[in-house]
Amino acid sequence: MQHVNDTTPRRYAIVGTGSRARMYTRALTGTHRDQGRLVALCDTNATRMAVHNRIVTEAGLDPVPTYSASDFTRMLKEERVDEVIVCTVDRTHADYIVAALDAGLDAITEKPMTADLDGLRRINEAQARTGGRVTVGFNYRYNPVHRQLRDLIASGVIGEVGSVHFEWLLDLRHGADYFRRWHRDKTQSGGLLVHKASHHFDLVNWWIGARPTEVFSWGRLFFYGDENGRRHGLAGDYERGHDSPAAEADPFALHMGDSPDLTALYLDAEHEDGYRRDLNVFGPGITIEDDMSVLVGYDTGARLSYHLVAYAPWEGYRIAITGSRGRLELDMTEFDHTSPHQDESTPVRGMPAPKDNTSARLVLRRHWQPAEEIPIAVGEGPHGGGDQVMLDSLFGGADDGIRPDHADGGNALLTGLAANASIDSGAPVRIADLLGTDR
Numbered sequence: 001m002q003h004v005n006d007t008t009p010r011r012y013a014i015v016g017t018g019s020r021a022r023m024y025t026r027a028l029t030g031t032h033r034d035q036g037r038l039v040a041l042c043d044t045n046a047t048r049m050a051v052h053n054r055i056v057t058e059a060g061l062d063p064v065p066t067y068s069a070s071d072f073t074r075m076l077k078e079e080r081v082d083e084v085i086v087c088t089v090d091r092t093h094a095d096y097i098v099a100a101l102d103a104g105l106d107a108i109t110e111k112p113m114t115a116d117l118d119g120l121r122r123i124n125e126a127q128a129r130t131g132g133r134v135t136v137g138f139n140y141r142y143n144p145v146h147r148q149l150r151d152l153i154a155s156g157v158i159g160e161v162g163s164v165h166f167e168w169l170l171d172l173r174h175g176a177d178y179f180r181r182w183h184r185d186k187t188q189s190g191g192l193l194v195h196k197a198s199h200h201f202d203l204v205n206w207w208i209g210a211r212p213t214e215v216f217s218w219g220r221l222f223f224y225g226d227e228n229g230r231r232h233g234l235a236g237d238y239e240r241g242h243d244s245p246a247a248e249a250d251p252f253a254l255h256m257g258d259s260p261d262l263t264a265l266y267l268d269a270e271h272e273d274g275y276r277r278d279l280n281v282f283g284p285g286i287t288i289e290d291d292m293s294v295l296v297g298y299d300t301g302a303r304l305s306y307h308l309v310a311y312a313p314w315e316g317y318r319i320a321i322t323g324s325r326g327r328l329e330l331d332m333t334e335f336d337h338t339s340p341h342q343d344e345s346t347p348v349r350g351m352p353a354p355k356d357n358t359s360a361r362l363v364l365r366r367h368w369q370p371a372e373e374i375p376i377a378v379g380e381g382p383h384g385g386g387d388q389v390m391l392d393s394l395f396g397g398a399d400d401g402i403r404p405d406h407a408d409g410g411n412a413l414l415t416g417l418a419a420n421a422s423i424d425s426g427a428p429v430r431i432a433d434l435l436g437t438d439r
């Protein structure tokens with residue numbers, strides 16, 4: 001196995017060759033090809049692996065070997081892999097992380113690190129057994145504004161943090177997309193408190209340097225799903241967007257045929273595994289929530305109040321962190337609104353282009369002093385520029401003190417799992433009780 005500090009490019013294999021994995025395939029065959037080599041692909045679906053190999057050949061490189069999921073361990077050996085990049089559905093992350101660690105390798109995993117307690121235990125045990133490195137792709141840490149917020153808090157400008165108030169809004173374009181496919185099944189994704197909020201819980205842990213100890217949560221399906229659709233007069237009588245006349249006029253219906261990318265990655269791949277990417281968001285069978293409120297207590301004594309909704313007219317977030325000397329407030333509009341009408345800027349019905357009207361404001365309010373607006377630089381590209389900086393860090397190898405490890409992945413996940421348990425029981429949940437330890 002090659003060690004982290006060697007100068008020859010590390011050999012990477014990607015498992016889970018869906019939409020998100022394209023960022024890593026493009027980086028390793030394009031922008032970061034001198035820093036890392038893509039040497040193999042693995043998935044349950046050969047059509048999707050072929051789409052990734054087209055990205056490889058379009059970059060002027062030879063296609064890389066492809067392996068079915070059952071041949072994952074054989075691939076690691078045959079292709080002399082140094083590090084695995086896990087981009088499968090959340091429920092399966094732990095299997096691949098543990099197999100990579102047990103083969104003596106490192107693993108980068110997309111968030112959430114895993115979707116359940118059993119997966120968390122297995123990853124922690126494998127990491128302790130092997131000493132391998134696990135990195136969790138919390139790209140929001142790499143967003144320059146989020147880093148600036150952390151630096152400000154660490155500088156002591158607001159003193160000791162007592163409370164965090166955090167509201168995250170997913171709009172009708174992005175929010176709805178979690179209700180069309182595997183994310184809508186809680187056993188696959190852990191629900192949005194695990195799948196999505198793990199980003200946000202990680203940010204809070206990292207910003208205030210704390211670990212969660214106790215969680216209370218309410219959550220419900222308010223907007224999506226068949227009953228809510230009927231109640232709000234939004235339900236369309238169709239199972240999926242593709243080839244459904246009844247879906248034609250529904251702004252929530254995804255028409256994959258409008259998009260060559262979605263067609264290649266999903267429609268053309270359906271015959272292999274029956275994975276349908278475009279289910280009716282007002283159809284039956286949804287087991288996740290779309291409206292969640294959470295209270296979290298931390299080992300430092302700080303408290304968080306958090307709210308996530310997945311049916312908002314705009315996308316962005318509001319954060320207020322109050323300490324013993326003052327308060328920091330960050331207001332971020334990522335997408336001002338979306339329009340469902342198909343036109344040149346919105347070629348794919350059901351996936352309207354966001355009207356990108358990013359605006360951000362960071363304000364410092366010190367005790368007894370007027371508010372002070374702090375100049376900020378919002379990054380370019382997805383996730384406030386976080387993706388690009390994260391790739392530089394992952395493949396450039398620089399230790400920037402940000403790289404989230406298995407402990408960070410676990411602390412973010414535990415907040416979401418405790419919140420899910422609290423929704424089920426109606427009572428607060430201590431993390432120690434969830435883990436069965438005295439942590």
Ligand SMILES: NC(=O)c1ccc[n+]([C@@H]2O[C@H](COP(=O)([O-])OP(=O)(O)OC[C@H]3O[C@@H](n4cnc5c(N)ncnc54)[C@H](O)[C@@H]3O)[C@@H](O)[C@H]2O)c1
Binds near residue numbers: 019045048087112
């Ligand atoms: N950090 C971010 O901003 C961000 C954004 C999007 C997605 N993600 C994460 O990336 C991961 C993938 O999401 P996506 O949107 O690309 O999903 P996707 O459905 O497009 O891709 C998932 C892939 O996993 C494959 N797969 C399913 N079960 C498998 C198994 N047992 N073994 C091997 N392959 C299997 C599927 O065939 C598919 O190709 C998720 O964990 C998600 O949370 C992160």
